[in-house]
Amino acid sequence: GAVVSQHPSWVICKSGTSVKIECRSLDFQATTMFWYRQFPKQSLMLMATSNEGSKATYEQGVEKDKFLINHASLTLSTLTVTSAHPEDSSFYICSASSWDSYEQYFGPGTRLTVT
């Protein structure tokens, strides 16, 4: 099956700093990538959808200026959490799909802790 990787797998940063998370499709071209956030003991909530070469579409309630998403190539999307605060601490998961696939392939997730 298709493989999606995320880097880093975990990161700790200080409040007020920015952190970038990478999502890569390793063996297929990802025309669409999705970013999810999961708080402890809760399900995944979609944050935004990005198509390669286009601006991301954000879900209601997600601050686009705080969560910057770039999908500049068919194998890489990045999520930058700007001016992070402790309440941004969460598990961030990306997924990717190609134009000819029914399925979304999920990355292993990145655990962000903001101190």
Added chain:
Amino acid sequence: KQEVTQIPAALSVPEGENLVLNCSFTDSAIYNLQWFRQDPGKGLTSLLLIQSSQREQTSGRLNASLDKSSGRSTLYIAASQPGDSATYLCAGKKTSYDKVIFGPGTSLSVIP
């Protein structure tokens, strides 16, 4: 707005039992439905994907069914093992272009 519920929220069974997890969509217009497993602190593992034209999918001890008319899916786990302990999430979308909506999950504990 499509919403997904999963019943039960938590389940504890002795090893060897067969069990059924349930998933319901408020809108029965389903393009496809996926079952995932998530271990604590880990990402998602895709278990089974059912297209709207299919009624069920099987993989080893797992069988997932989809009833489009009612917007319901079940995940059947046969002969449960302690290694099956995890949270099981169902997720689906209405069209090929739609976003995937996740259920809240069922936390399964299989007691040795």
